[in-house]
Amino acid sequence: MSVIECKTEAQIKQYAKELFFVKGNFNASTQEIADYAGVNRTLVNYYFRSKTNLFEIVYCETISEMRSEFAAIYIAKMDFRAKIERIIDYLFEFRQTYPFLEVFNIQETPKLSNQMDSILNPKYVQELTVFVKEIEEEMEKGGIPKYDPMNFLVNVFSLVSYPIIMRPVFEKVLGLTTADYSALLEKRKKEIIAILFNNRF
Amino acid sequence: MSVIECKTEAQIKQYAKELFFVKGNFNASTQEIADYAGVNRTLVNYYFRSKTNLFEIVYCETISEMRSEFAAIYIAKMDFRAKIERIIDYLFEFRQTYPFLEVFNIQETPKLSNQMDSILNPKYVQELTVFVKEIEEEMEKGGIPKYDPMNFLVNVFSLVSYPIIMRPVFEKVLGLTTADYSALLEKRKKEIIAILFNNRF
DNA sequence: ACTTTTGTTGACATTTTTGTCAAACAATTT
DNA sequence: AAATTGTTTGACAAAAATGTCAACAAAAGT
Numbered sequence: 001m002s003v004i005e006c007k008t009e010a011q012i013k014q015y016a017k018e019l020f021f022v023k024g025n026f027n028a029s030t031q032e033i034a035d036y037a038g039v040n041r042t043l044v045n046y047y048f049r050s051k052t053n054l055f056e057i058v059y060c061e062t063i064s065e066m067r068s069e070f071a072a073i074y075i076a077k078m079d080f081r082a083k084i085e086r087i088i089d090y091l092f093e094f095r096q097t098y099p100f101l102e103v104f105n106i107q108e109t110p111k112l113s114n115q116m117d118s119i120l121n122p123k124y125v126q127e128l129t130v131f132v133k134e135i136e137e138e139m140e141k142g143g144i145p146k147y148d149p150m151n152f153l154v155n156v157f158s159l160v161s162y163p164i165i166m167r168p169v170f171e172k173v174l175g176l177t178t179a180d181y182s183a184l185l186e187k188r189k190k191e192i193i194a195i196l197f198n199n200r201f
Numbered sequence: 202m203s204v205i206e207c208k209t210e211a212q213i214k215q216y217a218k219e220l221f222f223v224k225g226n227f228n229a230s231t232q233e234i235a236d237y238a239g240v241n242r243t244l245v246n247y248y249f250r251s252k253t254n255l256f257e258i259v260y261c262e263t264i265s266e267m268r269s270e271f272a273a274i275y276i277a278k279m280d281f282r283a284k285i286e287r288i289i290d291y292l293f294e295f296r297q298t299y300p301f302l303e304v305f306n307i308q309e310t311p312k313l314s315n316q317m318d319s320i321l322n323p324k325y326v327q328e329l330t331v332f333v334k335e336i337e338e339e340m341e342k343g344g345i346p347k348y349d350p351m352n353f354l355v356n357v358f359s360l361v362s363y364p365i366i367m368r369p370v371f372e373k374v375l376g377l378t379t380a381d382y383s384a385l386l387e388k389r390k391k392e393i394i395a396i397l398f399n400n401r402f
Numbered sequence: 403a404c405t406t407t408t409g410t411t412g413a414c415a416t417t418t419t420t421g422t423c424a425a426a427c428a429a430t431t432t
Numbered sequence: 433a434a435a436t437t438g439t440t441t442g443a444c445a446a447a448a449a450t451g452t453c454a455a456c457a458a459a460a461g462t
Contacts, residue, residue, distance in 0.1 A: 154385070
């Protein structure tokens with residue numbers, strides 16, 4: 001952060017973030033946000049003008065955090081398989097920290113404001129392009145099965161993210177306890193690797 | 202439907218469904234719903250008492266539709282691989298019809314009312330149990346790699362659903378046109394099968 | 403010590419949304 | 433054609449949420 005923030009401002013952001021992306025309460029009123037953060041409601045307006053604005057700021061910061069981490073991994077010089085493992089580990093952790101961020105992504109991405117839009121395709125794309133090339137090379141080498149490298153990427157994200165964000169639904173439908181489901185998720189890490197690498201060890 | 206519905210009632214439900222699960226406008230006001238359905242706002246209250254109630258009804262009906270289709274597939278007597286293909290086909294179609302249903306699922310499943318809760322675990326669970334057994338048998342036979350059969354199920358749903366519901370995000374991040382992404386999805390059907398069956402043809 | 407800036411509060415006005423009601427209207431039944 | 437039933441409407445009242453403002457308090461600067 002280049003701009004100095006007062007304690008209250010950071011507090012509001014932190015609790016808003018939690019309310020939105022951890023608890024999934026997107027319809028939280030200004031009052032709810034303020035209560036949750038333990039401050040007077042007017043302060044939300046004082047620091048962030050409007051609720052929408054607060055939302056955008058918190059959203060952009062959270063996304064940026066993730067993006068820069070991924071960008072770093074994408075261009076890191078390391079063994080392909082280790083890289084995939086690192087992506088999976090980080091994604092697991094990040095999704096479990098903010099399970100509702102995706103929900104917001106889905107609903108809002110199509111109607112993003114210009115500023116927010118830019119957060120989705122910064123230079124980041126460059127790092128991604130580099131990584132897609134790497135996937136193609138790995139396919140040539142025979143380390144992974146040959147198919148559209150974009151779809152390889154989509155598979156990684158799908159296999160990790162979906163079971164986490166859909167956790168409440170899966171638990172209900174499959175009739176699993178929280179502990180059961182945690183165990184299921186834990187097992188997945190290795191199983192996902194196996195699937196992606198065509199069960200070659 | 203056992204209860205006879207008047208034209209207007211059905212109309213409101215249909216357009217509300219579209220507004221919610223196709224367009225993703227969950228915060229739609231009674232006025233918006235009425236406008237979209239082309240009826241007077243008061244009629245929404247007349248037929249459905251409250252907005253929440255309308256929501257629950259539409260949600261339950263949509264879920265039921267999907268559930269009965271899946272139940273049928275689960276217990277159908279057919280070749281295992283053909284069954285998986287049928288599941289994938291139906292899921293592709295259903296998710297693309299109501300891409301925002303999942304979003305609602307995620308947000309609301311934890312705080313469902315009792316009536317809504319029951320929709321999530323009817324006898325349906327029985328059919329599911331049968332199918333899980335079938336997955337285990339197929340693993341024994343060597344048709345698919347051996348791992349937690351629940352996770353096999355989770356993989357199927359993840360690989361199909363996630364790329365569809367996250368479409369707006371993926372298009373932006375990967376820099377693809379609508380046409381490009383449609384092509385990507387189309388290719389996925391076969392690639393998913395290949396992945397699940399360990400690339401054995 | 404005093405002035406300026408920054409942070410905080412309660413009260414207010416506005417807007418949005420919701421649900422109800424009685425009256426008007428249409429369709430059926432008697 | 434009178435009565436009953438079901439449908440539709442506009443007007444109303446109540447509630448919830450948002451953003452602004454002037455007053456007050458605290459901190460920083462002179």
